[in-house]
Every structure is written in C-alpha cells, then in structure tokens.
Amino acid sequence: MAKIAIDAGHGGADPGAVYQGRQEKDDNLKLALAVGERLQNAGTDVFYTRTEDIYQTPYQKAMAANESGADFLVSLHRNSSEYPNQYTGVETLVYDNKGEKAEVAEAINSGLENIGFRNNGVKIRPGLVILRRSRMPAVLVETGFINSEEDNRLFDEEFDRIADSIADSILQTVAKNEDAVQEREEVYYRVQTGAFRNRENALRQQEKLSAEGYPAFLVENNGYYLVQVGAFRKLENAVRMEAALRENGYQTYITT
Numbered sequence: 001m002a003k004i005a006i007d008a009g010h011g012g013a014d015p016g017a018v019y020q021g022r023q024e025k026d027d028n029l030k031l032a033l034a035v036g037e038r039l040q041n042a043g044t045d046v047f048y049t050r051t052e053d054i055y056q057t058p059y060q061k062a063m064a065a066n067e068s069g070a071d072f073l074v075s076l077h078r079n080s081s082e083y084p085n086q087y088t089g090v091e092t093l094v095y096d097n098k099g100e101k102a103e104v105a106e107a108i109n110s111g112l113e114n115i116g117f118r119n120n121g122v123k124i125r126p127g128l129v130i131l132r133r134s135r136m137p138a139v140l141v142e143t144g145f146i147n148s149e150e151d152n153r154l155f156d157e158e159f160d161r162i163a164d165s166i167a168d169s170i171l172q173t174v175a176k177n178e179d180a181v182q183e184r185e186e187v188y189y190r191v192q193t194g195a196f197r198n199r200e201n202a203l204r205q206q207e208k209l210s211a212e213g214y215p216a217f218l219v220e221n222n223g224y225y226l227v228q229v230g231a232f233r234k235l236e237n238a239v240r241m242e243a244a245l246r247e248n249g250y251q252t253y254i255t256t
C-alpha cells in the first residue's frame, strides 16, 4: 500500500502569504486535511507533517516526511505576488522534471485547469528545501494566488473538486506505479523435499506428504520430477514448514 506524506505549507508563527487577513497557512492546512481524507478513503496510508497550526521549518517538514517512510510527498501552498490581482493561476514545483513527480505535477496542473484555474505550468526549483531534502519524489503545489480575488473565489467555491482532483492525480500515478512494482516483486517460496529422475518415485513421495497433511505438488523441470510443499508468500512461513518437514525426516531446501 502506498504511503503519501502531505505537508500543509507554513504554520504557527509563519503565516506564509497574507491577503486582507486571509492567511496562507490556514488555506494550506484545510486543503491538506481534505486531500488526505480522500487518499485515506481510497485505501492509501497518509502522513501529515502537521494537522494543527504549529510552526515547522521546511527542513523539519522534509525530515518528518523522510522518517514517515512515505513513497511520495505533496506540499500544499498558495502563491502570492507584489500587487493584488496582478497574476492568477496554479503552478507545481519539482526538484527536477523527471519520473513520477513530473507525472504527478502535470496531472495536478491539468486537473486544476479543468476546474477553472489558469495553468502556469511545472517549474523546476531544486533550491527549495522541502524538495531538496526529501528523499521520496515530491511536488509543491501553488494552489492559485492568495492575493487574487478570482483565485480565492475558485479556491472557496470549488474547494471539494480541488481536493478531489489533487488526490486523484496522486492516486492515478503513485498507485499505478506501485501496482507495477508489486507485480514484478511477487515471489512465492516453496519447500522442496526431493528431485527424482523417476516419476513414480516422485509421485510416491508426493502422495506420502499429502497423506501426512502437507500441501505437496509435483513439478516437472529439466527432466527431473520435483516434489515441493507450498507455496508461501512469506519466507518465514516457508522456513516454518521446512523445520516441520525436517523433523519428519525429509531433506529440504527452500526455492522460489
């Protein structure tokens, strides 16, 4: 199961950008909790760098995400500019434009564009501590400008769709890639009790094992008839079975 770290940018004494009393840290936390809830409902493990209004440096956030063992990190922010209503739109920042993070960044931007935000693209920002110091693929989403009336209206009116869209973008890429990894790594352990040239001899051992209650199978391989017990997903279960078989006088070894 994939584990996603979600960082609500800023917090506590660091409000982030502020516009007419509206503080970025509050928007970030609200969105982080909403995205996390959706990821959890989809069966994903979620780690939050913060669930309250507390101060953390970007370095502390990155270290917390690393310690959580998460497979992916999304840091949620809102953008700002010098003058009110100067700019609008979303952008997603990445350490470099490669692999899973680049895929998720593109997906997040187009999802938010469909909701009505201007798409300002994926930006490469290797200097950002949260992107540089986190060990897993990471993206930082600037969810519209907090000093843009238009973006704030979208953020508030389309809040649920924004959370849905960011969660879906992560799930589609990270969950899909994780399935592929699991398929490649699917290994079964079997305990082999004999290898025979003669099929009858192999059958005799298999039948003896079956009569003793072991899940024994005959496998033909390179002119040999192998008698194997299993299969087991976990090596420790194969080891336990091997010990029992040895106690009953079988010569064994574990194979995959």
Ligand SMILES: [Zn+2]
Residues within 6 Å of the ligand: 009, 010, 016, 017, 024, 077, 078
């Ligand atoms: Zn920010």
